[in-house]
Amino acid sequence: MSLTDPAPQDPAQREIAAQAIDVHKTYGKDAAEVRALDGVSLDLYAGEFTAIMGPSGSGKSTLMHCLAALDKPTTGEVVVGGRKLGRLRDRRLTELRRDKIGFVFQAFNLVPTLTAQENILLPLSLARKKPDPGWFDQVIDTVGLRPRLDHKPSELSGGQQQRVACARALASKPDIVFADEPTGNLDSTSAAQVLGFLRHSVDDLGQTIVMVSHDPVAASYCDRVIFLADGRVVDELAKPSREQILAHMADLQSRAMGLAPIGEDA
Amino acid sequence: MLRLTLRNLAAHKVRLLMSTLAIVLGVAFLAGVLTFSHGLDRTFSGIISGSTPDAQVRPANSASAAEAAARPGAGSEAMLEPEAIERLRTLPEIARADGVVQGTGLYVLDTEDKLVSSSGAPTLAFNHTGSRNLLGEPMLELEEGSWPKTEKELVLDGATAERAGYRVGDSVTLIAPQGETRRKVTLTGTAAFNGGGTAGAQLLVFSTAGAQNLFTEGKDVYAAVSLTAAPGVSQKELVEAANTVVPDGFEAVTGDKVVAESEDAIGDFLDVISVFLIVFAVIAVIVGAFIIVNTFSILIAQRSRQLALLRALGASRRQVTASVLFEALVMSLIAATIGVLAGWGLAHGLAAAFRQAGLEIASDVLVLTPRTIWISYAVGVLVTLAAALLPSRRAAKVPPVAAMREDTQPPARSTALRTSAGLVLLAAGLGLAAMPRIGIPEISLPGGFEVPTSPALWVGVGAGVSILSVAWISAFLGRPVLAALRTLSELAFGMTGKLAGQNAMRDPRRTGATASALMIGLALVSLIGVLAASMNASVSDVVEEEFKPDLIVQSPTYTPFPASIGDEMEKVEGVATVSRAQVAQAVLGKVDLQNPKKNEPAFLFGVDEHMSRIYDLDALEGSDDVKPGQVLVTEETAKEHKWQLGDRIDLTFRSGRQLQPQISGIIAETQVTGDITVRIEDLVEAKVPREDASLSILLARGADPAVVHERLDKLVADRPVVAVQDKEEFAESIKGQVNQLLYMIYGLLALAIVIAVIGIVNTLGLSVIERTREIGLLRAIGLSRGQLRRMITLESVTIAVLGAVLGLALGVLFGVLLRDALRDDLTSLWVPLDQLAAFLAVAVAVGVLAALVPAIRAGRQDVLKAIATE
Numbered sequence A: 001m002s003l004t005d006p007a008p009q010d011p012a013q014r015e016i017a018a019q020a021i022d023v024h025k026t027y028g029k030d031a032a033e034v035r036a037l038d039g040v041s042l043d044l045y046a047g048e049f050t051a052i053m054g055p056s057g058s059g060k061s062t063l064m065h066c067l068a069a070l071d072k073p074t075t076g077e078v079v080v081g082g083r084k085l086g087r088l089r090d091r092r093l094t095e096l097r098r099d100k101i102g103f104v105f106q107a108f109n110l111v112p113t114l115t116a117q118e119n120i121l122l123p124l125s126l127a128r129k130k131p132d133p134g135w136f137d138q139v140i141d142t143v144g145l146r147p148r149l150d151h152k153p154s155e156l157s158g159g160q161q162q163r164v165a166c167a168r169a170l171a172s173k174p175d176i177v178f179a180d181e182p183t184g185n186l187d188s189t190s191a192a193q194v195l196g197f198l199r200h201s202v203d204d205l206g207q208t209i210v211m212v213s214h215d216p217v218a219a220s221y222c223d224r225v226i227f228l229a230d231g232r233v234v235d236e237l238a239k240p241s242r243e244q245i246l247a248h249m250a251d252l253q254s255r256a257m258g259l260a261p262i263g264e265d266a
Numbered sequence B: 001m002l003r004l005t006l007r008n009l010a011a012h013k014v015r016l017l018m019s020t021l022a023i024v025l026g027v028a029f030l031a032g033v034l035t036f037s038h039g040l041d042r043t044f045s046g047i048i049s050g051s052t053p054d055a056q057v058r059p060a061n062s063a064s065a066a067e068a069a070a071r072p073g074a075g076s077e078a079m080l081e082p083e084a085i086e087r088l089r090t091l092p093e094i095a096r097a098d099g100v101v102q103g104t105g106l107y108v109l110d111t112e113d114k115l116v117s118s119s120g121a122p123t124l125a126f127n128h129t130g131s132r133n134l135l136g137e138p139m140l141e142l143e144e145g146s147w148p149k150t151e152k153e154l155v156l157d158g159a160t161a162e163r164a165g166y167r168v169g170d171s172v173t174l175i176a177p178q179g180e181t182r183r184k185v186t187l188t189g190t191a192a193f194n195g196g197g198t199a200g201a202q203l204l205v206f207s208t209a210g211a212q213n214l215f216t217e218g219k220d221v222y223a224a225v226s227l228t229a230a231p232g233v234s235q236k237e238l239v240e241a242a243n244t245v246v247p248d249g250f251e252a253v254t255g256d257k258v259v260a261e262s263e264d265a266i267g268d269f270l271d272v273i274s275v276f277l278i279v280f281a282v283i284a285v286i287v288g289a290f291i292i293v294n295t296f297s298i299l300i301a302q303r304s305r306q307l308a309l310l311r312a313l314g315a316s317r318r319q320v321t322a323s324v325l326f327e328a329l330v331m332s333l334i335a336a337t338i339g340v341l342a343g344w345g346l347a348h349g350l351a352a353a354f355r356q357a358g359l360e361i362a363s364d365v366l367v368l369t370p371r372t373i374w375i376s377y378a379v380g381v382l383v384t385l386a387a388a389l390l391p392s393r394r395a396a397k398v399p400p401v402a403a404m405r406e407d408t409q410p411p412a413r414s415t416a417l418r419t420s421a422g423l424v425l426l427a428a429g430l431g432l433a434a435m436p437r438i439g440i441p442e443i444s445l446p447g448g449f450e451v452p453t454s455p456a457l458w459v460g461v462g463a464g465v466s467i468l469s470v471a472w473i474s475a476f477l478g479r480p481v482l483a484a485l486r487t488l489s490e491l492a493f494g495m496t497g498k499l500a501g502q503n504a505m506r507d508p509r510r511t512g513a514t515a516s517a518l519m520i521g522l523a524l525v526s527l528i529g530v531l532a533a534s535m536n537a538s539v540s541d542v543v544e545e546e547f548k549p550d551l552i553v554q555s556p557t558y559t560p561f562p563a564s565i566g567d568e569m570e571k572v573e574g575v576a577t578v579s580r581a582q583v584a585q586a587v588l589g590k591v592d593l594q595n596p597k598k599n600e601p602a603f604l605f606g607v608d609e610h611m612s613r614i615y616d617l618d619a620l621e622g623s624d625d626v627k628p629g630q631v632l633v634t635e636e637t638a639k640e641h642k643w644q645l646g647d648r649i650d651l652t653f654r655s656g657r658q659l660q661p662q663i664s665g666i667i668a669e670t671q672v673t674g675d676i677t678v679r680i681e682d683l684v685e686a687k688v689p690r691e692d693a694s695l696s697i698l699l700a701r702g703a704d705p706a707v708v709h710e711r712l713d714k715l716v717a718d719r720p721v722v723a724v725q726d727k728e729e730f731a732e733s734i735k736g737q738v739n740q741l742l743y744m745i746y747g748l749l750a751l752a753i754v755i756a757v758i759g760i761v762n763t764l765g766l767s768v769i770e771r772t773r774e775i776g777l778l779r780a781i782g783l784s785r786g787q788l789r790r791m792i793t794l795e796s797v798t799i800a801v802l803g804a805v806l807g808l809a810l811g812v813l814f815g816v817l818l819r820d821a822l823r824d825d826l827t828s829l830w831v832p833l834d835q836l837a838a839f840l841a842v843a844v845a846v847g848v849l850a851a852l853v854p855a856i857r858a859g860r861q862d863v864l865k866a867i868a869t870e
């Protein structure tokens, strides 16, 4: 599938954190039918920072939701941490989300009545678990919010709020963290802080992160970029630079405008 | 603007339905109560006019039985001879003259030999003559069977026959006041008053001979005569003609006058019932108003973005206010309509409940009068509009720029002013309630008005002001309670509990207003609870202190019984002493025949020589003993009449006899005896027929109380009107009456609590919608459905417990103050902690119940939809 750079490691040796197997997701019926996902198969590897990119409406968010056990595919199978999600009931899915998955949304990530620290520890307190103090300190120091822990979300800037949200996603040492346009609402400085933090947590804390983004700059922080179009995986890049990504996006754009697809003829 | 309003109404159907329900219930209760009291009124006036003749011949001034006692020389009761009736019949103005024989003290036993319970309405026993009422119709209507012909036949009203389990043709057992006490007669039919129903009265209709057999020792005499006018003769002419032949001591009065007198007498009683019920309807409406205020506030907060957009597009403040008020108007009209209809149903329900209790109310008089409809609509619409006024003003204050802002929270409102005003009001309320303790000032107001001096009234007004002002500033007062509850639920339920506690504190005003609805109900419930418990404790204390005999024998209905019972009891093995007590009437002072109204009737308490040995009377002056020719009076009575120890007082009896007993002692107020206590021997001398009102029994040394009790029980087994009671049974029988009233009040207050539950459901439902996104987030990061439900339930319980804590605190405080104001009657204070704990438990249950639907709805929300909500 891949045409350019080789993978950073030998694919056979990499541990799979989450997996999509021929996932379809359709909305509506008959004439109004929308194929948001149209046969996506994908392996996400542990210890990697992966970006998912693609035009608006290409199914990025839908894919994230299916992978993060927030939504169910119409057909196909999703595996997270070695467990197939298809047959799990709401209760197990909730536990899975709480213990194995972290999630960061574009906005409205925090519970307004709780302080930053309480928000970070929320999944743990919901599970009635004690935080690992060493890990917590590490996360807090990486996120750089120690002096703000007792503040309510309304007293934090947008960037700070997103960093708190990231810290929360990491606090329970999940198998994988999903972030849907975490920097979509932020200016470039705040975005850089958040992305830097995510990069750190992969490099220094060994976390696995999957992020949806429109922004080539954001994607350039990643180990791997997957391109989606019309509900299908059309391409991927490993350790791309900003320019590579821009070029690729332009390429996809032109294909979407009627030119012959590149992927298939290779 | 109009279309927008209607759109809003349609868009929030469910939310509005809930708040509408609060108005519906309030209006339904009001309409129900109005319809019911109207029906009650109609039932009674129907009976009165249906059973009153054109004119009546009766003992002169018979309006008051006590005044009748002032007629010396008339024997025990003045009676008309048959000749007098014959003379009336010869008059051309009189078409019919029917002699009436009637009496009291007659009871019906059911098929199991138990007294047929009555609602407290009288038992009417009289003869059937076919006499006509004001409209020329028969006074009584036969429903089934035939009229009694022989002395051994009887007709009952249908309800009594049914309750007693008798059918036409059955043999009915009666307890008669005199002669042979237990009699068997045959039921020949059932009847009702013309005009429908009996309003709870038991009808016992006999043949004239049968009634005379029971009430006049078989003599052919009559108590009164019903007159029917000849055609074309007015009531006035009829009375004038009749008075020419009516014997001395009797008078003829017009039917209209009789109706007026009866309605006067019964009107007071009906007013008490109506006012009693309307008070609860008003409480329900007030509680409903809180919920309306709250719902509108929340709806407007949620809609503030839209309202701001309207303002930005050029809508004026007034238009925004008007649109909200119009919404309220439409809502209140719908609610009032449903409420009035539901009220009609409720009135039938109330009537059914009263029917169960023995008060028969015909259902065809339970109609919605224009007045009822008018009042119900007015209250429903005005209360809703008044409640929506504040939120609508707030809606108009939403600035246009709010449309552009991210957060949809309304700007923080200044509460300092409101809080301080509320605190001042609260202080004023507490001050009013504490007034009786400090001392009520005696100020006369201009216009001759006096400051009311009833301490209970002061406490009542103070309580009302305080409860409402606490409701007003519940956001402020509730904060510490909410904080404590949050800590508690966090300790018990961890993070879920904390989130719930935080949510309850998020908008303290909303939480406070929701809790206030419950607070009002629980404040009243616990206030009544304290009073009732104090009443029970006072009864226990008084009984403990004053109940000295081993057993007491008396009638639960306080009717006298033959002295022969006491005679028999004296012979029972194990009985040492039987002390008799008799109640008699006399007139104080010299009788003024010219001016019967000036005669002062009094109840005398006749006792025997054992009384002062059994009971400890507190003699303030002189002795606590009374000998023949002497009299004991209470301090109060002595003061009123300016009597001194050693004075002789004049007593004139019905027989015409006069006595001048000398005051041998002035005693403190007591439950043991009455205001004026004489010896039974003196009553006998005054030709008062011997009978007993109560017997106090001392047991022989070593006698087993249980065994003697059983023996005495056997002796009165065939006299259901007489009961043998020991100290506990005696106290319980009094408490039973208090508790019955208590349960009735609780039942009526339950409605206020139901409305409060609706309020909580409403607030929670709206909050859940408001927090859709937050709930979605929580679900996404691992809040399970169960935890979500628990969180919402805990929030609900927090609100309910806040209401309960405030309500119980106020209820107990004012219960204690009111008890204090009534300490003459309620001698001891008792705070029923067990009941209060039960109320708190009820509040928790209410919280759980109210959360049911919102929690399920929140749990069903799709996690993704929740995140995606704009």
Ligand SMILES: Nc1ncnc2c1ncn2[C@@H]1O[C@H](COP(=O)(O)OP(=O)(O)OP(=O)(O)O)[C@@H](O)[C@H]1O
Pocket: A027, A028, A034, A035, A036, A054, A055, A056, A057, A058, A059, A060, A061, A062, A063
């Ligand atoms: N609940 C839904 N009902 C119907 N169609 C939906 C729904 N959610 C998404 N879609 C459709 O599915 C397709 C994929 O949507 P998705 O949100 O995954 O796109 P995306 O790649 O995240 O786009 P963007 O970059 O704009 O966020 C779109 O065509 C969208 O219209």
Ligand SMILES: [Mg+2]
Pocket: A060, A061, A062
């Ligand atoms: Mg998207």
